[in-house]
Amino acid sequence: MTTPKTFNVTVRVWRQVGPGREGRFVEYPARGVNPDMSFLEMLDVLNDELAARGEEPIAFSHDCREGICGTCSLVINGKPHGPNHGVASCQTYMRSFRDGDRIVVEPFRARAFPVIKDLVTDRSAFDTIQQAGGFITARTGSAPEANAAPVPKHVADLAMDAAQCIGCGACVAACKNSSAMLFVASKVSHLGLLPQGQPERDSRVLAMVSTMDGLGFGGCTNQYECSAACPKLISHDFIARLNRDYTKAVFRSAFKPEPAGGGET
Amino acid sequence: MDLVRNLFGSTIGRKLLMAVTGVVLIVFVIGHLVGNLQVFEDPDRINGYSHFLQSLGPALWAARIFLLVCVALHIWAGTVLAIEARRARGAESYAVKKWIQATVASRYMRWTGYVVLAFILYHLAQFTVGVAQPGTFKANLPHYTMKGAYRVLGVEVVRAGTDVLDVRSMVILGFGNRLVAVFYIVAVGLLSLHLLHGADSLFQTLGWRNHRWARGLRVVVTVFCAAYFLGNLAIPGAALLGVLH
Ligand code: HEM
Ligand code: SF4
Numbered sequence: 002m003t004t005p006k007t008f009n010v011t012v013r014v015w016r017q018v019g020p021g022r023e024g025r026f027v028e029y030p031a032r033g034v035n036p037d038m039s040f041l042e043m044l045d046v047l048n049d050e051l052a053a054r055g056e057e058p059i060a061f062s063h064d065c066r067e068g069i070c071g072t073c074s075l076v077i078n079g080k081p082h083g084p085n086h087g088v089a090s091c092q093t094y095m096r097s098f099r100d101g102d103r104i105v106v107e108p109f110r111a112r113a114f115p116v117i118k119d120l121v122t123d124r125s126a127f128d129t130i131q132q133a134g135g136f137i138t139a140r141t142g143s144a145p146e147a148n149a150a151p152v153p154k155h156v157a158d159l160a161m162d163a164a165q166c167i168g169c170g171a172c173v174a175a176c177k178n179s180s181a182m183l184f185v186a187s188k189v190s191h192l193g194l195l196p197q198g199q200p201e202r203d204s205r206v207l208a209m210v211s212t213m214d215g216l217g218f219g220g221c222t223n224q225y226e227c228s229a230a231c232p233k234l235i236s237h238d239f240i241a242r243l244n245r246d247y248t249k250a251v252f253r254s255a256f257k258p259e260p261a262g263g264g265e266t
Numbered sequence: 267m268d269l270v271r272n273l274f275g276s277t278i279g280r281k282l283l284m285a286v287t288g289v290v291l292i293v294f295v296i297g298h299l300v301g302n303l304q305v306f307e308d309p310d311r312i313n314g315y316s317h318f319l320q321s322l323g324p325a326l327w328a329a330r331i332f333l334l335v336c337v338a339l340h341i342w343a344g345t346v347l348a349i350e351a352r353r354a355r356g357a358e359s360y361a362v363k364k365w366i367q368a369t370v371a372s373r374y375m376r377w378t379g380y381v382v383l384a385f386i387l388y389h390l391a392q393f394t395v396g397v398a399q400p401g402t403f404k405a406n407l408p409h410y411t412m413k414g415a416y417r418v419l420g421v422e423v424v425r426a427g428t429d430v431l432d433v434r435s436m437v438i439l440g441f442g443n444r445l446v447a448v449f450y451i452v453a454v455g456l457l458s459l460h461l462l463h464g465a466d467s468l469f470q471t472l473g474w475r476n477h478r479w480a481r482g483l484r485v486v487v488t489v490f491c492a493a494y495f496l497g498n499l500a501i502p503g504a505a506l507l508g509v510l511h
């Protein structure tokens with residue numbers, strides 16, 4: 002095996018000591034970059050150098066480093082998760098860059114995702130949305146018979162497409178309105194497509210949308226920057242589905258007959 | 267009421283109001299253009315048509331009020347969504363700003379919308395209220411005697427020999443002012459651009475768009491917007507070139 006040719010880049014990184022503090026860009030040379038390093042590994046090496054010099058390392062979020070946890074969250078040269086299509090920051094490799102490149106690295110920007118430190122943002126707003134309706138009521142105890150609830154193959158596939166969302170927030174970061182519609186659409190669709198998700202279908206979409214609005218995410222202007230930045234390539238067709246689901250739920254909930262008094266719900 | 271709160275108070279609800287009012291406005295602008303294109307036919311046509319509309323009385327007012335309510339709702343929702351979206355962005359913006367796939371028309375919806383609004387106000391002032399160019403207003407217009415009858419769907423609505431306003435002259439006089447004609451052309455151009463995104467986007471908002479026919483929708487919308495623009499260009503264009511006289 003031949004050793005790949007290393008190269009040098011300059012990274013221009015957002016540094017911010019803590020929440021609500023002034024931040025600024027600082028440039029660091031990254032020398033001897035191996036093209037097979039991931040972007041995060043390049044930052045690791047840079048951080049080792051910074052630590053060796055007694056400087057504060059660059060804080061960035063990461064966990065699985067294989068594109069499944071949704072923790073990594075960098076905006077690289079103006080695009081969430083970097084230049085490639087359908088990958089997370091952790092799956093972005095230095096071979097996507099060239100010798101001498103100046104790479105600008107910023108945190109996800111949205112009012113609902115405040116910066117905690119450097120490139121780390123607080124995305125717990127997504128958890129709040131998820132808690133508002135991203136669940137089903139299920140009997141606990143022994144596992145149910147697997148074939149008891151038939152699901153047509155194409156419906157199962159579509160639900161799985163939606164379920165691919167890793168909750169990273171790149172859709173919000175890419176959107177000029179900081180809208181969380183793609184995330185909410187995938188969560189609502191993933192459960193709403195399956196029989197297990199039907200009992201809460203209307204209450205789920207109403208609760209998740211009102212929580213999303215309440216947290217200060219913007220509305221959707223149908224520009225589809227979200228799906229282009231999504232590491233899981235979640236389709237904006239799910240946003241159309243969310244719009245439809247929401248509209249139906251709004252009208253159904255307004256005209257649905259209520260049970261006579263005395264019911265305890 | 268939950269229904270009102272959800273429709274007017276949520277982002278999706280407000281967007282739905284924009285889409286529904288947008289459809290009403292699109293249907294209106296198509297009808298308006300088709301009606302106006304009668305200016306290229308015998309003067310009986312456009313003059314009879316406008317006399318027929320004027321003779322509708324209360325029905326005309328009902329339609330006008332309905333359209334104004336739609337415009338108001340559309341603008342209200344668009345403005346509120348724009349303010350919320352700006353707030354949602356947060357204080358710090360990106361150092362590197364990049365568009366990935368948003369269409370050009372979609373990036374200027376607010377600009378094209380507000381210029382169209384300015385145009386609508388001017389247009390109403392000119393032809394409906396009559397303050398912009400008094401010479402072209404109803405009260406000062408020459409009259410015209412219908413040579414034949416004007417029919418709508420085969421029903422005679424204006425009889426031959428009726429004394430009607432000469433709206434055809436009004437249009438020609440109005441566009442005789444080059445500035446007015448150019449403003450009109452720019453405005454319909456921007457409205458066409460507004461619709462290049464709007465007429466596609468509304469299907470997404472209503473939940474009727476998906477990748478299986480998104481491309482077809484795009485083609486239909488593009489052809490529609492081009493046809494709409496050319497149709498609108500024809501009237502002031504012909505007046506400017508002196509073809510219409
Ligand atoms: C005849 C006039 C007009 C027509 C036919 C029209 C039509 C439309 C349509 C169909 C949409 C798409 C709605 C959707 O995405 O669901 C739209 C969006 C929009 N319109 Fe208009 N419009 C008109 C005038 C205006 C005016 C006067 C404004 C002034 C502010 C305006 C501002 C907007 C904005 C900001 C959007 C984008 C909304 C969003 O994406 O959230 N429009 N318009
Ligand atoms: S929809 Fe895509 S971009 Fe948005 S949170 Fe889910 S995986 Fe991330």
Ligand code: FES
Pocket residue numbers: 062063064065066067068069070071072073089090091092167
């Ligand atoms: S670190 Fe888990 S998706 Fe990137």
